[in-house]
Amino acid sequence: xxxxxxxxxxxxxxxxxxxxxxxxxxxxxxxxxxxxxxxxxxxxxxxxxxxxxxxxxxxxxxxxxxxxxxxxxxxxxxxxxxxxxxxxxxxxxxxxxxxxxxxxxxxxxxxxxxxxxxxxxxxxxxxxxxxxxxxxxxxxxxxxxxxxxxxxxxxxxxxxxxxxxxxxxxxxxxxxxxxxxxxxxxxxxxxxxxxxxxxxxxxxxxxxxxxxxxxxxxxxxxxxxxxxxxxxxxxxxxxxxxxxxxxxxxxxxxxxxxxxxxxxxxxxxxxxxxxxxxxxxxxxxxxxxxxxxxxxxxxxxxxxxxxxxxxxxxxxxxxxxxxxxxxxxxxxxxxxxxxxxxxxxxxxxxxxxxxxxxxxxxxxxxxxxxxxxxxxxxxxxxxxxxxxxxxxxxxxxxxxxxxxxxxxxxxxxxxxxxxxxx
Ligand code: HGY
Ligand code: MN
Ligand code: MN
Numbered sequence: 142x143x144x145x146x147x148x149x150x151x152x153x154x155x156x157x158x159x160x161x162x163x164x165x166x167x168x169x170x171x172x173x174x175x176x177x178x179x180x181x182x183x184x185x186x187x188x189x190x191x192x193x194x195x196x197x198x199x200x201x202x203x204x205x206x207x208x209x210x211x212x213x214x215x216x217x218x219x220x221x222x223x224x225x226x227x228x229x230x231x232x233x234x235x236x237x238x239x240x241x242x243x244x245x246x247x248x249x250x251x252x253x254x255x256x257x258x259x260x261x262x263x264x265x266x267x268x269x270x271x272x273x274x275x276x277x278x279x280x281x282x283x284x285x286x287x288x289x290x291x292x293x294x295x296x297x298x299x300x301x302x303x304x305x306x307x308x309x310x311x312x313x314x315x316x317x318x319x320x321x322x323x324x325x326x327x328x329x330x331x332x333x334x335x336x337x338x339x340x341x342x343x344x345x346x347x348x349x350x351x352x353x354x355x356x357x358x359x360x361x362x363x364x365x366x367x368x369x370x371x372x373x374x375x376x377x378x379x380x381x382x383x384x385x386x387x388x389x390x391x392x393x394x395x396x397x398x399x400x401x402x403x404x405x406x407x408x409x410x411x412x413x414x415x416x417x418x419x420x421x422x423x424x425x426x427x428x429x430x431x432x433x434x435x436x437x438x439x440x441x442x443x444x445x446x447x448x449x450x451x452x453x454x455x456x457x458x459x460x461x462x463x464x465x466x467x468x469x470x471x472x473x474x475x476x477x478x479x480x481x482x483x484x485x486x487x488x489x490x491x492x493x494x495x496x497x498x499x500x501x502x503x504x505x506x507x508x509x510x511x512x513x514x515x516x517x518x519x520x521x522x523x524x525x526x527x528x529x530x531x532x533x534x535x536x537x538x539x540x541x542x543x544x545x546x547x548x549x550x551x552x553x554x555x556x557x558x559x560x561x562x563x
Contacts, residue, residue: 148258148549206318207287211263214264215261219261219262222263222555223246224266227239229273237525238526247266260552287325288510293321334518335519342519353498354504355433358467360446362428364461369420381422385453389453393446403435406442412426432499478513516547
């Protein structure tokens, strides 16, 4: 049996798995469109389950569709050490966002299997449902239920823009499992992810030692004016909802600039009704995403945004319904897990540095119920949520090797605790 120190993952096999699953929902521009709980999501889930079962893993699906693939350890009474992320993508997603975290976990299991290495604790790989929150808001919905941030029924009731609900779609694709979501203790959780930003690449670093995740809040706004004829309605008599919404979009950007340099604000989804070229828009729906590493600043951004948007509605004679639908406070990961990642990166000779995640991740919620940390690798120009998203094979392999070593170090701690009879 190999010693932990000289275990390594198979970089080619990992890359082949990434490229193979990228075919499920592949877009012409080289990205992936694989929205959560669609037939394509079902297909990639089935691929993942089959790959894990081929290794002899026991696969459990909970009632939020989270998939847990388990490789047994010496002591089956111990909660597993888990590795995971998400296989759902944005509509114009890339090949790597989420995917490398799940497939690196599969590659770790494959490598342990090849080496005949027996761990103290079981090792699990997890695919979390609906991390992206693109089809069903908010993001990280299923890991949020797992951590107790949302109820199962709240999640089931979340509807997409066509009115289909999470619960119905989960049932439809056949991934509503029996295990109650959350009834699944973990000894630790490590997530590998691309940075989705420009810092590691700019600093020439291969590994990001992720110490936490910034705070983020999502809102929904509906601006109501009056539909009327584009040709016969004088400008001064109009209640143009789209013009008001346009001013509000600019005001959202101004809020981020006023809280520079670390604040970000985005209006990503907008729907104008009736969306007819010769009708003055009567109603506009749009979403708002505010983020900052400091929760107090997020709160200040929210207050400024609310004042600005209601001020525009009043000035333009429009009605505004504005509601917060999600609040994910800033997260600080577990010091012991961070140390395991840092020591693994150092032992592997990887250029690395600490970083706070700008993007949300399932690890943010899992950290509420288990010791958690993340490993970042760079992506080209920091581009993500874009079909041109790219990562280097060597960097992805380095990230997976850091995950392997960190997991084995955490497992060794459990073995030593058992040996002490602790
Ligand atoms: O929104 C996020 O940061 C993540 O990609 N779901
Ligand atoms: Mn992601
Ligand atoms: Mn994403």
